[in-house]
Amino acid sequence: MASKPKAPSTQFVCTECGCIAPKWLGKCPDCGNFNTMEEEVVRAEPAPLARAGVSQVRTRALPLSKIGYEKFDRVKSGIAEFDTVLGGGIVRGSLVLLGGDPGIGKSTLLTQVSAHLAKTQKVLYVSAEESCSQVKMRCERLGLTSDNLYLLNETCLEDVESALEESQTVIIDSIQAVYTETLSSAAGSVGQVRECAAKLMRIAKSRNITFFIIGHVTKEGSLAGPKVLEHIMDTVLYFEGQQEDNYRLLRAVKNRFGSAQEVGVFEMTDEGIKSVNDYAQLFLSESRGVAAGSAVTPSESGNRCMTVELQTLIAKTAFGAPRRMSLGVDYNKLVVLIAVLEKRCGIPFYSSDVYINAMGGIRLGEPSVDLAICAALASAANDVPIDRYTAIFGEVGLTGEIRPVSYADKRVNECIKTGFKRVILPAKNAKACQKYADKIELIPVQYVGQMIKTLGLKPANAPPTFGAKE
Ligand SMILES: Nc1ncnc2c1ncn2[C@@H]1O[C@H](COP(=O)(O)OP(=O)(O)OP(=O)(O)O)[C@@H](O)[C@H]1O
Ligand SMILES: [Mg+2]
Numbered sequence: 001m002a003s004k005p006k007a008p009s010t011q012f013v014c015t016e017c018g019c020i021a022p023k024w025l026g027k028c029p030d031c032g033n034f035n036t037m038e039e040e041v042v043r044a045e046p047a048p049l050a051r052a053g054v055s056q057v058r059t060r061a062l063p064l065s066k067i068g069y070e071k072f073d074r075v076k077s078g079i080a081e082f083d084t085v086l087g088g089g090i091v092r093g094s095l096v097l098l099g100g101d102p103g104i105g106k107s108t109l110l111t112q113v114s115a116h117l118a119k120t121q122k123v124l125y126v127s128a129e130e131s132c133s134q135v136k137m138r139c140e141r142l143g144l145t146s147d148n149l150y151l152l153n154e155t156c157l158e159d160v161e162s163a164l165e166e167s168q169t170v171i172i173d174s175i176q177a178v179y180t181e182t183l184s185s186a187a188g189s190v191g192q193v194r195e196c197a198a199k200l201m202r203i204a205k206s207r208n209i210t211f212f213i214i215g216h217v218t219k220e221g222s223l224a225g226p227k228v229l230e231h232i233m234d235t236v237l238y239f240e241g242q243q244e245d246n247y248r249l250l251r252a253v254k255n256r257f258g259s260a261q262e263v264g265v266f267e268m269t270d271e272g273i274k275s276v277n278d279y280a281q282l283f284l285s286e287s288r289g290v291a292a293g294s295a296v297t298p299s300e301s302g303n304r305c306m307t308v309e310l311q312t313l314i315a316k317t318a319f320g321a322p323r324r325m326s327l328g329v330d331y332n333k334l335v336v337l338i339a340v341l342e343k344r345c346g347i348p349f350y351s352s353d354v355y356i357n358a359m360g361g362i363r364l365g366e367p368s369v370d371l372a373i374c375a376a377l378a379s380a381a382n383d384v385p386i387d388r389y390t391a392i393f394g395e396v397g398l399t400g401e402i403r404p405v406s407y408a409d410k411r412v413n414e415c416i417k418t419g420f421k422r423v424i425l426p427a428k429n430a431k432a433c434q435k436y437a438d439k440i441e442l443i444p445v446q447y448v449g450q451m452i453k454t455l456g457l458k459p460a461n462a463p464p465t466f467g468a469k470e
Contacts, residue, residue: 010183012037039191041182072257078116081266081275082109084303085237085250087258090117092168093208094257095201095232097175099215099223100239105248106214108138109239109266109273110171113212115144117169122148124167128155128177142272155179155187157196161203172200174214176224188224197232230254241268241361247282248273249362263301263362280418283308283360289388293380296391296420297372298411299364305407305414307391309359310369312376314352322351328358329373330365337373337396344400345449347381368405370396371424374448375455382457389421392451394429400448404428412436424451 012021014037019030025037074089083089086096090113100106107130114123123146127135132151139145150167154160157180164170172178179187180195197213204211213233216224223229223236230236234256241248250264265276276282283306288294293312298305310329317323326334334356341347356373358364371394379386386392393411395403405411408429413436415423422441425433430444445451452458 009042010039011042013040014038039183039185039189041195075117075120077113079109079112079266079273079275080277081264082113082250085252085262085264086235087252087255087262090169090210091234091257092210093204094234095204095211095213096235096237097213097215097223097230097233098237098239099217101217104239104241105266105268105273106239107135107173108142108268109250110173110212110214111135111138111144112142112272114149114169114171115139115142115146118146118149121168122150122166123169123171124150124152124164125171125173126152126154126160126178127173128153129173156181157199161199164203164207164209167209169210169212172211172213174216175229176216193224194228197229201232247276247360249360251363259303261301262303263306279306283358283362284418285309285311285359289385292383292385293376295372295376295379295386297364297369297393298391298414298423299362299366299369300407300411305410306362307414307418307420308362308364310364310372310376311357311359312373312380313355314349314377314380315355317351317353322349323353323355325354326356328361328363329356329369333370334373336398337370338377340396340398340400340448341374341377341381344447345378345452347378349377349381352381366405367395367403368393368411370394371402371426371445371448371451375424375451378452378457379455384457386455387422389419390424390455391415391418391420391422392424394424394426394445394451396448402426402445402447402451409433409436412440412442416440424454 012024014028014031016033016036017028017031019028021037027034028036072091074091076089077083098106114125117123125135132153135151152163155178157178175193175196176188178196179192180199183191183195185191200211203209218224236254238251238253239248246268248266248268252260252262254260265279266273267276288309294309296307296309299308324334338349338354342349372392374396375386375392393405395405397403404426408425409432412423412433416436416439422443424443424445427444427446430442433442443454445454
C-alpha cells in the first residue's frame with residue numbers, strides 16, 4: 001500500500017496577492033508580479049475540536065488589577081551615550097536591533113558593550129561573519145579581556161540555541177548571516193531573516209536573555225530584510241556617520257523602554273568607540289554668519305536639545321526641471337516650504353536648483369525646523385547671510401503662518417547655553433519663554449514674511465506680500 005505523502009513544511013506565498021505555491025516561482029501565477037514569492041513555514045493545522053467551534057478553553061484573560069509585573073532592571077553598558085539612547089540602560093530580556101552601513105563600527109560597539117557586561121554576567125558573542133580569531137584580534141586592539149565573554153563562530157540558529165547555556169546576553173553578528181534549518185532558502189533572504197528574528201524573540205522572552213542583533217542596511221539606508229523585523233524588536237537603533245570623519249550618531253527609531261527620539265554622539269578612536277559629551281559645536285560650522293544660506297535651529301531629540309545648522313545652496317537650473325535635493329531633512333518638507341516661500345513671500349525658485357544639508361549628518365524630522373529652513377532659503381535667495389548669533393525655530397503652515405512648537409523653553413535655554421544672542425520663535429511660544437528674556441533677545445513672529453523682514457531680507461523680483469493680507 002502506498003504511504004501517505006508527507007505534508008510540505010514550507011510553502012511560497014506572494015507578498016502582493018497572497019497566492020500560495022509549493023515551489024518558488026519567479027512570476028506570481030495569480031497577480032503576475034515578479035520576485036514576490038517568499039518562503040514561509042507551514043504552521044500546524046489547528047485541532048479539529050477548535051475548528052468545529054466547540055468551546056475549548058485554551059487561555060484566559062486577566063483583569064488589570066490582577067496582573068503583576070517585574071520592574072525592568074536596567075544594566076549599564078559601560079558607554080554612557082549608548083545607555084542614554086536605550087532609555088537609561090539595557091533592559092533584561094529585550095531584543096535590540098542595531099543597523100548601520102558596512103564598516104561603520106557596529107561590531108566594535110557591541111564588542112565593547114559585551115566585554116563590559118561580561119564583568120558581571122556570562123555573555124555569548126555569536127560571530128557569523130568573522131572568525132573567532134578576528135574577534136579576538138579586535139578585543140586585543142581595544143584592550144578588552146574577560147573570561148566570561150564566550151565567542152562562537154556559527155551560522156545555524158539551532159546550533160546557536162544549543163550553545164546558549166547560562167548566557168544572559170547574546171550578540172548575533174549579524175541576522176543576515178544566520179539561518180534556520182526550518183527553511184531551505186539561503187541565509188539573508190527575507191523568509192530566513194523573518195523566521196530567525198521570530199525564533200530569537202521566542203528564546204529571548206522564554207529564557208529572559210537579552211539579544212543584541214546586528215542588521216545590515218540597504219543602499220537606501222533602511223534595514224535589509226522584511227519590515228516585520230523591526231516590528232518584532234523591542235528597540236531598533238541605527239548607527240550612522242561618515243566613514244571619513246570620526247564622529248558617529250546612534251539614533252533610536254523604535255524603543256519600547258524609552259524615548260524613540262534619542263540620539264547618541266560617539267567618536268571612533270584607536271581605542272574604540274567613546275561617548276562625546278561636548279557636542280555643542282559638532283553641528284555648527286565656522287562659516288556661519290559669513291556665507292549666505294545657513295540658519296541655526298535648536299532641535300529637540302529625546303531628552304536633549306542640540307543647536308544644528310542647516311545649509312542651503314541655490315544654483316541656476318541649467319537644463320530641464322529644477323532639482324531639489326535634501327540631506328538630513330525630509331524631501332517633501334523642503335518642496336512644500338519652497339512653495340510657501342514662492343506663494344506667500346514672492347521668492348521665486350522655479351528656475352533654481354535647491355540643495356539643503358543638515359550639518360554633522362544629523363536627521364531633523366521635527367516640524368520646528370520649518371522656519372529655519374525658510375530662513376536659510378530666503379538668505380540664500382537674497383545672498384545675504386543671517387547673523388551668526390541668531391537661532392530660529394517654529395512650524396510653518398501652508399498659509400505662511402507660524403505655529404507654536406513643543407519644548408519652546410528648553411530650546412531657548414539651549415540657545416543661551418550655546419552662546420546665541422537672539423532667537424526668532426513663534427509668537428504663541430513667546431509667553432512660555434519670557435523667563436529667559438533677560439538672557440537672550442526673544443523675537444516673536446506670526447508669519448514667514450514677518451520673519452524674513454526681521455532678518456533684513458527682501459523677497460526678490462516680486463511685490464512684498466508680508467503678513468496675513470495678501
Ligand atoms: N586596526 C585598526 N585601527 C584603528 N581602527 C580600526 C582598525 N581596524 C578597524 N578599525 C576601524 O573599525 C571600523 C570597522 O569596525 P567594525 O568592524 O566594527 O564595523 P562593522 O560595522 O561591524 O562592519 P561590517 O559591516 O563589515 O561588519 C573601520 O571602519 C575602522 O575605522
Ligand atoms: Mg561587523
